Ligand SMILES: Cc1cc2nc3c(=O)[nH]c(=O)nc-3n(C[C@H](O)[C@H](O)[C@H](O)COP(=O)(O)OP(=O)(O)OC[C@H]3O[C@@H](n4cnc5c(N)ncnc54)[C@H](O)[C@@H]3O)c2cc1C
């Protein structure tokens with residue numbers, strides 16, 4: 001597990017990518033140096049009545065900066081969206097366990113707000129890869145950046161771009177296959193990806209999104225059911241924030 005840091009950081013830039021979707025670059029040498037694809041940071045709001053930080057995946061890592069891309073879901077993310085370059089914000093990270101990178105033909109599968117963490121992964125994987133992205137409609141984001149990393153296959157719920165339907169419909173229509181799957185997105189999508197991967201004997205890594213409180217493994221707000229017993233507590237549980245958010249698909253029940 002990498003060392004984690006809690007610090008006040010400066011926002012380098014903030015842009016709106018699509019309706020309700022924002023991209024924020026923050027300056028943080030410590031977190032950037034230690035971060036890996038699939039990990040996340042906790043971002044604190046300025047409002048003291050909302051003490052709990054909001055978990056947001058790392059979208060891109062540079063030498064001394066990190067990028068997050070987020071959807072405005074409620075009050076916390078709305079506050080983040082109003083911030084500008086040179087504003088300060090408190091963050092903690094890098095948190096959790098990221099993806100295990102393999103040098104094998106890869107299929108990256110992401111839906112909705114599961115799309116951002118796939119960008120750093122796509123950049124770091126130097127092997128042959130297909131990137132399958134699911135959006136609601138033509139209000140897409142990060143698409144051009146993914147196209148620079150590999151072959152991109154798109155599904156939209158309304159059929160306005162790519163295959164009409166979900167990521168699994170696109171995978172079947174385009175005969176996508178590979179030797180390792182990396183995935184992030186809503187639970188029903190992850191369930192379908194797990195089933196497809198395991199029934200085809202493909203190693204499948206999935207990133208779970210649970211509601212979180214502490215974000216560092218201390219409060220058990222984020223447990224998920226696992227196949228194996230935890231050796232300390234002897235229960236079939238894992239903490240998504242600390243043991244995940246990325247798990248091998250066969251380890252967790254969805
Ligand atoms: C490991 C992890 C990585 C994440 N990465 C991203 C990301 O890269 N980009 C992004 O936009 N979002 C991401 N999320 C979801 C993000 O944390 C929530 O959208 C955010 O905390 C909502 O905060 P809020 O104050 O705006 O909304 P709130 O007012 O707290 O809630 C608004 C709505 O969002 C729901 N919600 C709250 N927390 C979560 C959660 N953790 N997961 C799912 N739904 C939630 C609430 O039930 C409610 O319906 C991630 C979540 C986790 C656990």
Ligand code: FES
Pocket residue numbers: 211212213214215216217218219220221222223239240241242
């Ligand atoms: S959020 Fe507290 S243990 Fe995971």
